[in-house]
Amino acid sequence: MQRVKVVVVGAGVVGLSTAVCVAETLPHCSVTVVAEKFSPDTTSDGAAGILLPTEFPDIPLERQRHWFKESFDHLLAIAVSPQASDAGVYLSFGYHVFKDVPCDKKPFWADLVFGFRNMTDHEMKRFPNHKFGQAFNTLKCECPSYLPWLEKRFRAAGGQVLHEKVTDLHKLALNYDAIINCSGVGSRFLVKDEEVYPVRGQMLKVNAPWLKNFVRDGDGKTYIYPGISYVSIGGTRQEGDWRMEVDKGDSEGILERCSQLEPSLRAAQVMAEWVGLRPGRANLRVEREYLHVQGRQVPLVHNYGHGGCGVSLSWGTALDALDLLRQSLFEKPPQARL
């Protein structure tokens, strides 16, 4: 029987997660990942990878919960397994501190992480500029380890990888029976989605191995995430900003704000600076359409627009994309390609 040829565009955390889901679940599909960039050059590689989602305004909360829960459970199973260090997935405890008391004191994901609670007065003493805080145990998933680990898993399931920039989906559809688009911020050009915009993020990698717990300011612009080889401190959220160059002013601002949250950072050595463009969109897009190519209807499943929640929602949205693909292949079985 001829196998169904599926292509996944994009090799960030969303692309590889989706590719693994398809390759491992649908044995009658042969899956290829095509992307311009692979780890360590993707946007995902610079993300600290803390599982901590934000809310999309127009997607039913139940669906967002489902995405996060699936991602969390999938990564938790890796964290407690012998594979944890290879995959770069492990438990992380920390604080979410707010300068002003937030309206929503309990986010939709509060019961999905471990031990979510308000910070005690004793704990808040270390943050004199903040009025309120939450403490919880979540997971950290470091893409410089996780993406190569996913790729290994993908190849083990028969997946193939192509280093190529995709600019024309119709052309791609000539050679495949189905396409899954995980091109992140690239979707702005690839599918001409004007709702996609970059949210520029700059971060610093510092050497501070004595830091073990994370701290994040509720405004999302100041964070300290201790990692395996360095501590990720940041950040910025510059909407519509396409600059990939390091901005020295941003670095100074980051060091100053983070040192206020964690004074011992002043003794830390900066190892590197990094910039990435989060794939911003009002709402994450997981949906299916059809491309009409040479008389064939080629399903095109979209899975992009994760903003700063790529890692946090990767597995859950990958499973959704897999479902959409499965439905399409069932509803309209692929016809022979010319």
Place this chain on the structure above:
Amino acid sequence: MKVCIIGAGVIGLSTAQSIYQHFHGRVTPLTIEVYADVFTPLTTSDGAAGLWQPYLYDKGNVQETEWNKQTFNYLLSCLSSPDSVKMGIFLQSGYNLCTEPMADPSFKDAVLGFRQLTKRELDMFPGYSFGWFNTALMIEGKTYLPWLMDWLGQRKIKFYQRKIGSFQESFILLQSGFIHRMCAFVMTSRSGVLQPDPELQPARGQIIKVDAPWLKHWILTHDSSSGVYNSPYIIPGSRLVTLGGVFQVGNWNLQNSSVDHRGIWEAACELEPSLQHARIVEEWTGLRPARSKVRLERETIRSGPHAFEVIHNYGHGGFGLTIHRGCAEEAARLFGQILEQKGLLALSKSRL
């Protein structure tokens, strides 16, 4: 006035610091000397992982619970100092796992954010059905002791590398040119042999240090049948992770044992499967100075025509780093009593 401190582990050095802090300038001259056969990085304090955590229950030794808490608060206040990294002090959170429900531990109010573990969390640790999570502090001996020695050295405290085998020896040391009655001794656990105390026993511990930087929380297990520290523990440090779980009372053997090594390694890997891929870097054995309770009191010892004031500060078992500051401050208070009795303190009352 001359103070001779015997022992240069965390207890000896911190006692020297507290005495200096309280009495420097109020007693002139005040000479503080530290005698020890081993100094950092070879002391017992250097080998310890450095987690601030007392034993689960103080068995009525409320004084010890108080000293532990004072130490915690002192270390917490040091966190905001620019020296915190140089002192080897940092926050760390972690898990205490039990095989059955247990009463809340003595330290639950001293630490930060103490809470019970949820069932979902306990599912991560097969074999353990109950436990707690909280944030405490790390104080790494290999960094803290050099910092203390530096601090003391800058204030002209002198260190002497000497194995003092008996009181007689120590008296001879001081005879040259000093007025004997103007002298006090602080005896820490290193000096246990000087005045045999049958209650003081070695509690041998062995540890393995591995490179596993993805581990960010300590995991301590408790099994009431095996006793404290005889159950596996995993404690990440600033560079390496300490694996342990050996507490052998009465065992003086300072050699690493391959049997203990295997036991520690297998238990740690079962508790934390990702350790299987961790690289082993070091192995070490130390003798905790175990005692039913800490001996922190004065004693006047007579030897022939001489009478010596002694402050005992020993027997801190596996919680020396945890309790050091509280005990050092108390020892300084006892020293203040000695000074008052000798009429050496000015009219102003002791600050203690």
